[in-house]
Structure formats: C-alpha cells, structure tokens
Amino acid sequence: MNFLRNIMVAMTGILGVSVLVAFISGGEAFQSDDEIVLRFGHGAAESNERHLAVMHFKELVEERTNGKINVQVYPNEQLGSEAEMIESVTLNDLQMAASSAFSQYDQRISVFELPYLFDSYEEAWEILDGELGQAIAEPLLEDNLRVLAYFENGFRHVTSNKPIEAPEDLRGLKIRTPEFPLSLSTFQALGANPTPMAFGELYMALQQGTVDAQENPVANIYASKFQEVQKYLNVTGHQYIPLPTAINEDFWQSLSPDLQRIVQESAQEAAQYHRDMIVENEEKMMEELQEAGMEMIEPDKEPFRKETEQVHEIFRRQQNDETVNQLLDQIKE
Incomplete structure (x- = not known):
C-alpha cells in the first residue's frame, strides 16, 4: 500500500511541474519540437498599414519556416500600451513589438525624431538601414531588445x-x-503651446476646441477623419519618426542560425513593404482630404528648420555620445 501511495505522490509532483512549465510565459514555454510561437504586438488598428505590414511579416516567416514558427499578432494595443508592450518584450512575455516608445530604455534612439533631420524618405531609410541605424539601436541589447528593422x-x-x-x-x-520629449521641445522652440494627450481623445478635443491643432502623419490624419474638425493640412514635415521593431534577445538566441536569418530577413522585407505602402498611399490620401474640404498649405520649411536648430544642439549636448555626434555630422554634411 505504501508503495502504491509513493507512486501516486511522485506522479502528482511530475504533473504539477508540467502544469507550471506550461503556465510560464517565457520564450521556452512557447516552444516545442514541432512549433515555436512568436507573439508580436503593436498599437495600430487592423485597418492600418502597420497591421498589414506585420501580417506580411507573419506570412513570410510561417511560409519560409514551413510552419515551424507560428507568429501570433496582437494589434490595437490588445496587450497594453506601446510602452507596456516593449516592457513585455524585455521580459520575454511578448517576443516582438513595433513601437515608437523605445527611448524609455535608451534616449539615443530618439535622435531620429529630431526636427527637420531628414529631407526625404529615401534619406531616412539609407541611414536607418545602414551601420549608424544599427549602432544607435545596439545599446538596447542591454535591456534584452534587439532591433531587427525600422518600420x-x-x-x-x-x-x-x-x-x-x-x-x-x-x-x-x-x-x-x-x-515625446523631442516633440514637446520642437513645438516649444516654435513658440507653440504643446499639449500632450491620448490619441483616442484627440478628435473630441479638436471638435470641442480643447486644443487648436494637432500633428501627425498623413495616414493618421486620414484614418481619424480630422478633416471633419480641422480646416487646414499644413505640410510642415517637421519630424520623421521611424517605428523600430524589436525581438527579445533571449528568445532570439534560442533560435537556430537558420531561423534567425529567416526572421531577420522577413522583418526587413516587411519594413520595406510598410514603407512602400505609406509612400504610395500618402498622395492619394492627401487628394481625398482636399476633396473632403481640407485646404493644403505648403510652407517654406527653411524658417521652421532654423527655429528648431537649438533642439539639435541641446540633444547633442545632453547625450554627449560619439555615435549620435557621428550621425548628426554625417546628415549635416
């Protein structure tokens, strides 16, 4: 009888450990001999180009790994705010995220948000995809964040x-x-009264006159129907903000070299897919906004650039970083 009872106790202990391992949300718990689950979170709606790009990444990875990696996509801040999702990636509770909130871990990556840093999309992409783009993102590895591409x-x-x-x-x-500190600094330098608020509250705030104006990429202006509450689209082009997409470093290191290569290449291809969609759709969206009654103003950007030069110099002094200085000097030249 004692022998049978000891066997039952041992089996119960083994079952308990199995349940505990299955419950843990780290990367190893999402892996098996047959499948690796990669959870990918982002903050955009399912109708947004960002979501379409992430779904393209999912399609590429699953096809190229023959289903070995199962990419599960969570749009629309289902797993928390952008900042919270990045924190989840550092802990490997979430394996990947596309977000603009990485500066909470290292301010140097904010360099790309400086006003009037780039004159064109192509100039921005050349820097982001080159050695300097990689070097600026490298310090994030200390927080388990490996930037694979810039969406x-x-x-x-x-x-x-x-x-x-x-x-x-x-x-x-x-x-x-x-x-974002640099967004606030930019409009303070221009003499405006920058007022942070949640994006979801913005339409009503514009409608009620709580704020007089707002600033966003054309895709967000179009999707949010701001033409209903704003008369002018002023093509200031005051900031270019990329969308770094990062994977948890521990999860990354658990992948074989072949799987790492597939995930890396798929992320870079999906990033360019996203870029091409944005550029292709932007002109059409502008035309539709004008047809809906919005008047487009194209101001001379040079006076705005001069007014915001101080933001560059303050950032340079604050960071006092060789890579930041090298990037700014290269763009200036």
Whole structure:
C-alpha cells in the first residue's frame, strides 16, 4: 500500500511541474519540437498599414519556416500600451513589438525624431538601414531588445483651423503632441503651446476646441477623419519618426542560425513593404482630404528648420555620445 501511495505522490509532483512549465510565459514555454510561437504586438488598428505590414511579416516567416514558427499578432494595443508592450518584450512575455516608445530604455534612439533631420524618405531609410541605424539601436541589447528593422511612421504635419505659413503662425497655438520629449521641445522652440494627450481623445478635443491643432502623419490624419474638425493640412514635415521593431534577445538566441536569418530577413522585407505602402498611399490620401474640404498649405520649411536648430544642439549636448555626434555630422554634411 505504501508503495502504491509513493507512486501516486511522485506522479502528482511530475504533473504539477508540467502544469507550471506550461503556465510560464517565457520564450521556452512557447516552444516545442514541432512549433515555436512568436507573439508580436503593436498599437495600430487592423485597418492600418502597420497591421498589414506585420501580417506580411507573419506570412513570410510561417511560409519560409514551413510552419515551424507560428507568429501570433496582437494589434490595437490588445496587450497594453506601446510602452507596456516593449516592457513585455524585455521580459520575454511578448517576443516582438513595433513601437515608437523605445527611448524609455535608451534616449539615443530618439535622435531620429529630431526636427527637420531628414529631407526625404529615401534619406531616412539609407541611414536607418545602414551601420549608424544599427549602432544607435545596439545599446538596447542591454535591456534584452534587439532591433531587427525600422518600420514606417512617416513625416508629421500640422492640421489646424488657420493656415500655418511661417513659424510666427504657431505662436501661442495650443497643439496636441504625443508625450515625446523631442516633440514637446520642437513645438516649444516654435513658440507653440504643446499639449500632450491620448490619441483616442484627440478628435473630441479638436471638435470641442480643447486644443487648436494637432500633428501627425498623413495616414493618421486620414484614418481619424480630422478633416471633419480641422480646416487646414499644413505640410510642415517637421519630424520623421521611424517605428523600430524589436525581438527579445533571449528568445532570439534560442533560435537556430537558420531561423534567425529567416526572421531577420522577413522583418526587413516587411519594413520595406510598410514603407512602400505609406509612400504610395500618402498622395492619394492627401487628394481625398482636399476633396473632403481640407485646404493644403505648403510652407517654406527653411524658417521652421532654423527655429528648431537649438533642439539639435541641446540633444547633442545632453547625450554627449560619439555615435549620435557621428550621425548628426554625417546628415549635416
């Protein structure tokens, strides 16, 4: 009898350990001999180009690994805010995320958000995909974040109920911005009154006059129907903000070299797919916004550039970093 009882106790202990291992949310718990589950979170709606690009990544990875890697996509902040999703990636509770909130771990990656840093998409992509783009992202490895590619957020423009043709037109204007330090610094340098608020609250805030203006890429302006509450689309192009896409470093190291290569190449291809969609659709969206009654203003950008040069110098002094200085010097030249 004692012998049978000891066997039952041992079997119960083994079962308990098995259940515990299955419950743990780390990368190893998502892997088996037959399948590796890669959970990928982002903050955009399913109708957004970002989601389409992430789904393209899923398609590429699953096809090229013959189903060995199962990519599970969680859009629309289903797993938390962008900042929370990145934290989940550092812990390997989530394996990948596409987000603009990486500066909470290292401020140097914010260098790409400096005002009037790039003149064109092609110039931005050349830097992002080159050695300097990799070098700026490298310190994030200390927090278990490996940037595989830079997806697209696009150039940002101001919408308002009065035309913005010169920096003076922004003086005192209450404009909604994201709570990014460089966004706030940029509009403070231009004399505006930057007012951070959640994006989901913005339409009503514009409708009620809580804020006078806002700034976003064309895709966001179009998707949110800001033409219904804003009269002017001012093509200021004041910031280019990329969308770094990172994978948990421990999860990455658990993959074979062949699987790493597939995931890396698929991320880079999906990033370019995203970029091409944004550029291709942007002109069409602008035309439709004008057809809906929005007036487009194309101001001379040089006065805006001069007004915001101080933001570059302050950032350079604050970071005092060789790679940041090298990147800024190369672009300036």
